Amino acid sequence: MAQDEKVFGMSANAGRWIFVILGMVVNMCLGAVYAYSVFKKPLETMFNATATQGNLPFMAFLAMFALFTFFSGRFIDKMGPRIVMIVGGIVVGVGWILTYFASSMMMVVITYGIIGGAGVGIVYGGPVSVATKWFPDKKGLAVGLSLLGFGASAFVTAPLAKNLIAAYSNNPLPAFGIMGAGFLIVTVILSIFMRFPEAGWKPAGWNPPQAAGGPVKTFTAGQMLKTSSFYGLWLCYILGATAGLMAIGISATVGREVIGLDVGTATLLVSVFAIFNGIGRPIFGALSDKITPKGAAILSFIIIAAASFMMLSAGKGSTGLYAVAFCGFWLCLGGWLAIGPAATATFFGLEGYAQKYGVVFSAYGLGAIIGGIISGSAKDTFGSYIAAFYPTAGMAIAGIIIALLLLKPPKKA
Numbered sequence: 001m002a003q004d005e006k007v008f009g010m011s012a013n014a015g016r017w018i019f020v021i022l023g024m025v026v027n028m029c030l031g032a033v034y035a036y037s038v039f040k041k042p043l044e045t046m047f048n049a050t051a052t053q054g055n056l057p058f059m060a061f062l063a064m065f066a067l068f069t070f071f072s073g074r075f076i077d078k079m080g081p082r083i084v085m086i087v088g089g090i091v092v093g094v095g096w097i098l099t100y101f102a103s104s105m106m107m108v109v110i111t112y113g114i115i116g117g118a119g120v121g122i123v124y125g126g127p128v129s130v131a132t133k134w135f136p137d138k139k140g141l142a143v144g145l146s147l148l149g150f151g152a153s154a155f156v157t158a159p160l161a162k163n164l165i166a167a168y169s170n171n172p173l174p175a176f177g178i179m180g181a182g183f184l185i186v187t188v189i190l191s192i193f194m195r196f197p198e199a200g201w202k203p204a205g206w207n208p209p210q211a212a213g214g215p216v217k218t219f220t221a222g223q224m225l226k227t228s229s230f231y232g233l234w235l236c237y238i239l240g241a242t243a244g245l246m247a248i249g250i251s252a253t254v255g256r257e258v259i260g261l262d263v264g265t266a267t268l269l270v271s272v273f274a275i276f277n278g279i280g281r282p283i284f285g286a287l288s289d290k291i292t293p294k295g296a297a298i299l300s301f302i303i304i305a306a307a308s309f310m311m312l313s314a315g316k317g318s319t320g321l322y323a324v325a326f327c328g329f330w331l332c333l334g335g336w337l338a339i340g341p342a343a344t345a346t347f348f349g350l351e352g353y354a355q356k357y358g359v360v361f362s363a364y365g366l367g368a369i370i371g372g373i374i375s376g377s378a379k380d381t382f383g384s385y386i387a388a389f390y391p392t393a394g395m396a397i398a399g400i401i402i403a404l405l406l407l408k409p410p411k412k413a
Contacts, residue, residue: 005198013204016134022190023127023146029183030120031153033061037252038161042172047105052376058249059372060113066365068121073358081126085191088122093184095119100177128341129354133196137206140342144285151334152278155271162267218349221356229347232406234363236297237340239399241367243304243392244333246375254385260316273330280334293343294407298400300332305396311389347409
């Protein structure tokens with residue numbers, strides 16, 4: 001029977017936490033994209049590229065990440081997570097490895113951005129769906145912990161990339177190849193163990209919550225798209241992702257060019273920021289469980305607004321302002337990567353979850369594109385990244401208004 005299910009030789013209630021740990025490690029490999037700011041300047045120097053051109057691989061990666069998260073959701077629901085994650089892990093590794101052979105920035109866009117980003121999108125929904133299905137009683141916390149690895153990845157991968165780039169005389173391409181081989185091996189091996197619970201399983205002592213009129217309504221993806229709650233969640237997700245991804249993509253560069261830090265200090269701070277990105281996921285996941293996704297979203301936008309105003313006051317030597325502000329941006333991006341999946345499950349139900357979250361996650365891809373355009377245009381037009389923080393302040397205020405009006409459970413269809 002489903003209730004007697006064993007997981008890794010333990011009771012399901014205990015053994016299910018192993019899936020969270022496995023997901024955390026897989027996400028550590030996938031989240032190396034957040035170390036891109038360490039690669040950005042060396043790539044621009046190597047290929048004589050502008051700031052906007054230097055953003056293109058990062059933008060392409062995150063856009064493909066979101067697009068393939070959407071497409072892979074249906075396959076994860078039908079085939080289970082294992083096969084889909086293995087295929088995605090191979091694609092991730094191949095994309096990074098092929099970047100070693102890039103001869104132009106456009107080649108980096110294709111290999112790292114399009115191929116690598118697609119692979120991450122294929123894998124990403126697996127650990128999220130596994131955590132959600134094994135933890136219907138702690139959705140926000142479990143998803144947040146699993147995704148902690150993605151957010152905290154740069155704590156490990158940023159200094160690793162910096163050291164590899166330095167070892168090859170500031171040539172970033174060998175670092176892509178070496179790291180990609182490692183990501184392929186780890187992701188494929190750990191994906192073998194990922195699976196969903198048997199049909200009908202639920203945690204011991206837990207019963208599904210009841211709405212006022214009976215059991216919580218489960219929406220199909222099509223029904224979800226007809227609700228105002230979806231658009232409230234989607235728009236808030238776009239705003240939160242835009243601010244966070246824009247900041248992540250230029251973190252090290254802003255530290256060097258705006259604040260005047262040396263490369264070592266800027267890279268060290270990126271590693272610190274990654275810790276906040278990582279812990280933002282379980283923190284905001286737990287907050288989504290405790291104070292609802294609306295409350296968690298509003299708190300994130302307040303932090304984004306404060307961080308934006310801090311950066312608008314920053315200049316040469318403002319290391320403290322820069323550090324606090326970027327900790328806030330990274331924390332809140334991590335937060336949205338927990339608020340989004342938790343709200344999707346809470347508002348629209350677990351049946352067909354991967355496909356539904358794939359639709360919601362398109363907001364992340366749009367945020368990547370918008371954020372890259374904002375930061376690149378600010379630098380190329382005004383000569384400084386500081387101008388990019390006026391839009392993020394405005395987006396935070398808009399996010400609070402949208403969350404207050406629309407971010408709530410939908411009415412029954």
